[in-house]
Amino acid sequence: MAHLLYLLERRSSLYLKKSELIIKVGMLKDRQQRERYIKKLFFGVALVSITILFLIVFFLFIEGVPIFKVVSIKDFLFGRYWYPTSDPPDFGIFPLIVASIAVTAFSSTLAIPLGVMTAIYLAEVASHRLRELVKPIVELLAALPSVVIGFFGMVIVAPFLQNVFGIATGLNLFNASLMLAFMSIPTICSLSEDAIYSVSQEIKEASLALGATHWQTIYRVIIPASLSGITTAIILGMSRAIGETMVVLMVAGGATLIPTSIFDPVRPLPASIAAEMAEAPFRSDHYYALFATGIVLFLFTLAFNMIADHVAHKYKQVGTATL
């Protein structure tokens, strides 16, 4: 009897569990549904960045393309005179493009060796304590507001250059390149440092075991192994230099001429946009021309970034087999 009662009890409790189970299954389905919605929500948010990028392109073109009713694309890109306020106006941004390229090239010749060498030093040579000290300095250098660097170039470096080289103005191509190098060294350095630091320990050890010195190992093994990372770093550093605005606005001098010497004042693309936007009447030809200049600048940096991305993915070092 007792046994039967026990069995009955057990059965009823089983039933109870079953009904609970049904509720639980329902809850689970609810939960799964909710999980799916949450995932979709996050996916939507992740698309915001790319949406902003599209909006940037869209609005640049909306506001920039009307200028090509006034001048042809060829005359705009290769016209040698930029006098947007004279009558009739000239909208040729060739001197600005040349200035941007010159400033970027000169700053890179300074920034690439310095940045990469510092990176090698930090990743391979420096003691742990020194590394902990120098890395933050490089990061602080990267965080300096560009307007402060521009200000520094204007009030300290420009008079200095004027005195030392005996030139008419210290605000010129050379000064701008110097200040831009300041800005792109941290980018180049910290990205290449990451690349060099992540080269696997085994291949370093293998090289040292073969009798190579530390420098030979760095030069023949570590740098080739991290070359794609270093190249990416250099391209991104150059992209930062060509897009940098405040520095070139304040220290490049502002003359819309094709430079013939390194001490000529110039007016790179971003400087022209920043300096003239305030005075260009809303939706005038000048306004459209500045947006079109923005398109050119955007395409320059886009190209740099695409190349960097391509290099980073295609020539990625996977294991030791591709060395």
Place this chain on the structure above:
Amino acid sequence: MKRTRAASTGKGYPLSHARKTIQKIIFSLLRVAAAINGVALLVLVFFLVKNGWCAINWTFLTQAPTDSMTQGGILPCIVGTLCLSLGAIAIALPIGVASAIYLHEYARPGRLVRVIRLGINNLAGVPSVVFGLFGLAFFVTWLHFGVSILAGALTLGALSLPVIIGASEEALRTVPQTYREASLALGATKWQTIYKVVLPAALPGILTGAILGLSRAAGETAPIMFTAAVFYTPQLPTSVFDEIMALPYHIYVLATAGTEIEATRHLQYGTALVLIILVLGMNLIAIIYRSRLRRRMHL
């Protein structure tokens, strides 16, 4: 036997001596290159502190500019910069963290993720002046916000988004996989795991990223030139549709477009010093905080 040992230690071979010398020379060169960076930062900070220190006093920090900006203080600029950068972070932080969560926790590697990442990388590379143009065309003109705090904060938010996504993703990466597995094994769903386990563990790293984004937004000039900042406004802002003054733009204006560029030199130095104290201070806090975190993670 003896000879091979000699060869392996490299003693008695002139070639090896030359190799060591070359290495020494090159390592010193590398050291010099690294030192140049430190010296550059020191020189810049030294000149700014030397010339700007005497300009900073209580009046300078708490008064508005007077006498057509040749006297007085920079209070409106400090308030403006705080409004803009805090506004930018308030906009960019939720979006940035959510994007990072999607990329790191939900997304499977594939073409779609690759495209999203490419978009973020390219957004990070867009020149600041182009952000300014975008803000002018989209927020100021198309959405009719006018030159305002709102337009400026949105523009700066778009600009600091990649910084925050990058930092948050790094923070998520440092959360050990075992945390997630333990939570899932207890029957928690993915979202519960993320919300209750992963996010709290990643929070310090995310905050570091937020500080870095804040300092980036505070120091930018070109994006706010057409969207938020003006030469001079006498009042402090009362709504998000007011135009404002900001520290970086104030430096630029005083240094290039003022009526008395030489006479206001001390104000320029003072403003620059306040700005770099603000920006480098925030960065220093973030760096110290992060290195502490990393040490804790390794232990």
